[in-house]
Amino acid sequence: MPPQIGPGTKTTSTSRDLVGVALLLPQKNPRAVRQAEEARGLEQLHMDMAVNFSQGALLSPHLHNVCAEATDAIYTRQEDVRFWLEQGVDSSMFKALPTDTEQVLPRCGQAGDRGTPCVCRYGLSLAWYPCMLKYCHSRDRPAPYKCGIRSCQKSYSFTFLVPQRQLCPWEEDS
Known part of the structure; x- marks a missing residue:
């Protein structure tokens, strides 16, 4: 995924x-190929953070359906995590991925x-x-x-x- x-x-x-x-x-030609x-x-x-699938509904109600086959492989970026933390999401649902091995x-x-x-x-x-x-x-x-x-x-x-x-x-x- x-x-x-x-x-x-x-x-x-x-x-x-x-x-x-x-x-x-209200477009005039909604079926037109654009x-x-x-x-x-x-x-x-660069996706450098992992997301805990079991708590994913806090980020999006669609996560469980869209990512059902990728429970251990849901990634995001540190700047996205900062955004979610500012919205009150618990930091325990994110895990930093190792960067020294890249x-x-x-x-x-x-x-x-x-x-x-x-x-x-x-x-x-x-x-x-x-x-x-x-x-x-x-x-x-x-x-x-x-x-x-x-x-x-x-x-x-x-x-x-x-x-x-x-x-x-x-x-x-x-």
């Missing part, structure tokens, strides 16, 4: 980058034995998502007005330690 982005995950996106569902519903107008690049996210461990695609610890990488690309409103100008109106939705593309690369190469199957033959 790849690392999870929970409700507290803070990426470089801000709330102004998100477009509400009420603005998406192309991203703006590429927002690749964001590297420099010496191979990527899982280059690890020999299936039982060898390694650094796993998982890539995710959002080909299109609504990222902001478009504003148009008109001679008939003194101020700009909302006239559409701008679409963006964004990619993420998650890296995290796994105790066995077999826990990173998408990197088996890379």
Whole structure:
């Protein structure tokens, strides 16, 4: 199971980058295949904390369903943990992963034995998502007005330690 982005995950996106569902519903061509107008690049996210699955519902009510097969492999970042701690989540549900071994461990695609610890990488690309409103100008109106939705593309690369190469199957033959 790849690392999870929970409700507290803070990426470089801000709330102004998100477009509400009420603005998406009245689109003229909701079934149109869309192309991203703006590429927002690749964001590297190093997952350096483990999440206690049994207490995961405190982070998201969906965690138990989405991560049911990955009870021992749910990862997040220290900055996400700080966010959740500020929200009152108990720190005992998080465990720091060792960082001193990362420099010496191979990527899982280059690890020999299936039982060898390694650094796993998982890539995710959002080909299109609504990222902001478009504003148009008109001679008939003194101020700009909302006239559409701008679409963006964004990619993420998650890296995290796994105790066995077999826990990173998408990197088996890379």
